[in-house]
Amino acid sequence: xxxxxxxxxxxxxxxxxxxxxxxxxxxxxxxxxxxxxxxxxxxxxxxxxxxxxxxxxxxxxxxxxxxxxxxxxxxxxxxxxxxxxxxxxxxxxxxxxxxxxxxxxxxxxxxxxxxxxxxxxxxxxxxxxxxxxxxxxxxx
Amino acid sequence: xxxxxxxxxxxxxxxxxxxxxxxxxxxxxxxxxxxxxxxxxxxxxxxxxxxxxxxxxxxxxxxxxxxxxxxxxxxxxxxxxxxxxxxxxxxxxxxxxxxxxxxxxxxxxxxxxxxxxxxxxxxxxxxxxxxxxxxxxxxx
Amino acid sequence: xxxxxxxxxxxxxxxxxxxxxxxxxxxxxxxxxxxxxxxxxxxxxxxxxxxxxxxxxxxxxxxxxxxxxxxxxxxxxxxxxxxxxxxxxxxxxxxxxxxxxxxxxxxxxxxxxxxxxxxxxxxxxxxxxxxxxxxxxxxx
Numbered sequence: 001x002x003x004x005x006x007x008x009x010x011x012x013x014x015x016x017x018x019x020x021x022x023x024x025x026x027x028x029x030x031x032x033x034x035x036x037x038x039x040x041x042x043x044x045x046x047x048x049x050x051x052x053x054x055x056x057x058x059x060x061x062x063x064x065x066x067x068x069x070x071x072x073x074x075x076x077x078x079x080x081x082x083x084x085x086x087x088x089x090x091x092x093x094x095x096x097x098x099x100x101x102x103x104x105x106x107x108x109x110x111x112x113x114x115x116x117x118x119x120x121x122x123x124x125x126x127x128x129x130x131x132x133x134x135x136x137x138x139x140x
Numbered sequence: 141x142x143x144x145x146x147x148x149x150x151x152x153x154x155x156x157x158x159x160x161x162x163x164x165x166x167x168x169x170x171x172x173x174x175x176x177x178x179x180x181x182x183x184x185x186x187x188x189x190x191x192x193x194x195x196x197x198x199x200x201x202x203x204x205x206x207x208x209x210x211x212x213x214x215x216x217x218x219x220x221x222x223x224x225x226x227x228x229x230x231x232x233x234x235x236x237x238x239x240x241x242x243x244x245x246x247x248x249x250x251x252x253x254x255x256x257x258x259x260x261x262x263x264x265x266x267x268x269x270x271x272x273x274x275x276x277x278x279x280x
Numbered sequence: 281x282x283x284x285x286x287x288x289x290x291x292x293x294x295x296x297x298x299x300x301x302x303x304x305x306x307x308x309x310x311x312x313x314x315x316x317x318x319x320x321x322x323x324x325x326x327x328x329x330x331x332x333x334x335x336x337x338x339x340x341x342x343x344x345x346x347x348x349x350x351x352x353x354x355x356x357x358x359x360x361x362x363x364x365x366x367x368x369x370x371x372x373x374x375x376x377x378x379x380x381x382x383x384x385x386x387x388x389x390x391x392x393x394x395x396x397x398x399x400x401x402x403x404x405x406x407x408x409x410x411x412x413x414x415x416x417x418x419x420x
Binding site: 036051053056057070071097098104107112113116117 | 142145180183185211218221224229235243274276278
């Protein structure tokens with residue numbers, strides 16, 4: 001039993017860019033000595049988020065964006081904007097809601113996901129960003 | 141320290157069936173050699189979700205359903221429907237929001253939960269399904 | 281590789297008290313023999329929640345409260361209230377949505393978080409409470 005913390009980087013676009021990161025996580029598991037266990041996928045930041053979805057254009061380019069815009073619109077005078085005079089209050093709230101990490105099981109180096117289920121990073125910020133994603137593998 | 145990935149199956153009903161799975165997770169811990177640690181409870185799929193709630197009829201049969209229906213209604217023309225000509229766009233969005241996994245601590249084989257807190261599976265799909273739930277135990 | 285389950289306590293205020301618990305979690309990691317791994321931060325209860333946010337007054341005292349009040353208002357006749365004749369239906373729904381735990385990586389005893397990212401406990405109940413937070417450390 002051992003632990004291994006690996007990273008990969010992403011270049012994202014502003015305003016709810018939804019990026020499929022399943023291959024990057026799977027590649028890290030392929031190259032690890034740990035065969036079975038769990039992997040915690042985490043973004044160090046307060047305006048990004050991790051979840052899963054069926055990665056097809058309808059959900060990724062429309063339905064997720066519309067849903068989040070309905071409950072946490074970008075164009076609103078958040079109190080957060082007064083603190084720093086930036087404009088990413090919606091990004092912080094979306095990250096707070098969806099959260100910055102999720103943990104997944106894997107067996108024989110392979111992620112256990114549904115047929116149509118992919119791991120995604122959601123850029124909630126109002127600017128494109130360089131993101132570092134941490135994959136912490138625990139197992140044997 | 142070791143890792144053990146166990147599964148159990150569920151038959152669910154369509155449209156926000158909320159199922160108490162605490163006993164199934166606890167039974168897996170009872171029969172494990174691992175005494176203390178964490179267990180990741182995960183559904184492999186993109187229209188299911190895992191969380192916790194006080195499992196009583198008001199919340200389970202009414203309040204959760206009403207809340208989710210308000211923010212992600214089933215009867216809406218999601219773009220996802222155009223991709224596959226199916227009708228479970230709401231199910232995908234609910235699973236994206238609530239997420240497909242949660243991780244819990246346990247001590248002396250016993251889940252650490254509040255007195256009124258149960259682990260639940262939420263069927264977000266518009267069809268009843270057979271679901272496989274993965275319990276990945278890490279500890280010693 | 282080993283596992284260690286530690287706790288700390290909080291006194292909270294009613295109605296969406298958002299408390300920065302990063303220092304408490306970091307202190308537990310400082311005093312642990314485990315150098316690298318993951319820590320599962322969990323509240324045993326069904327009306328609390330764990331997430332992360334930039335801990336500044338605009339978000340903490342206004343934007344989070346307003347957002348949650350919009351989608352899950354406190355002053356509403358939830359069916360849950362009929363079961364026990366208490367009034368914390370909103371608290372249960374908020375805890376169900378945000379969830380009671382999140383798992384974070386750490387390296388050389390230090391939490392891996394963004395510069396502006398703090399771990400928070402959210403008191404969703406309509407009463408102030410004494411809360412016990414579980415930090416389950418897995419690593420080596």
